Amino acid sequence: MSSKIDNPAETTSSNTENPAATTSSDKKIITLKSSDEETFDIEEVVALESQTIKHMVEDDCVDNGIPLPNVTGAILAKVIEYCKKHVEEGTAxxxxxxxxxxxxxxxxxxxxxxxxNYLNIKGLLDLACQQAADMIKGKTPEEIRKTFNIKNDFTPEEEEEVQRENQWAFE
Structure with missing residues (x-):
């Protein structure tokens, strides 16, 4: 399955020597391959939001596309959406x-x-981690376990000891 992220009119020409890095309208195109074999053709400037991909481009490792074995197509599409928006929009x-x-x-x-984290996109990592932190803010340990479906493997004695040792966190 192949996904075209950019406007097809902008990416119609191809370079047969390097199908993963073609140019059209003076825009270099990078092909990303997800773990479930989905491919995404995106502008290089968008791909370079990822430090991992940036280093691969700098090392000229994009000839046959960039495999991303730790990222599914659905999540890669969301990541690309974030990167595109952050390249195109102003801060406000x-x-x-x-x-x-x-x-x-x-x-x-x-x-x-x-x-x-895998793609080393600091802004997205910070945003997502903040969202996770906000999900547990102000909750008791039991509420956090319920929110994240975590089994409590502490005995009541162990739990009491942890609370005693870290009393400052429970105030």
């Missing part, structure tokens, strides 16, 4: 957009955290 418009963008279900949020 991004705060509101970021709040809407990161309002996703828990599984998607954690997959975004893993992808942002």
């Amino acid at each position: 418009e991004l705060k509101t957009w970021d709040r809407k963008y990161i309002d996703v279900d828990q599984n998607v949020l954690f997959d975004l955290i893993l992808a942002a």
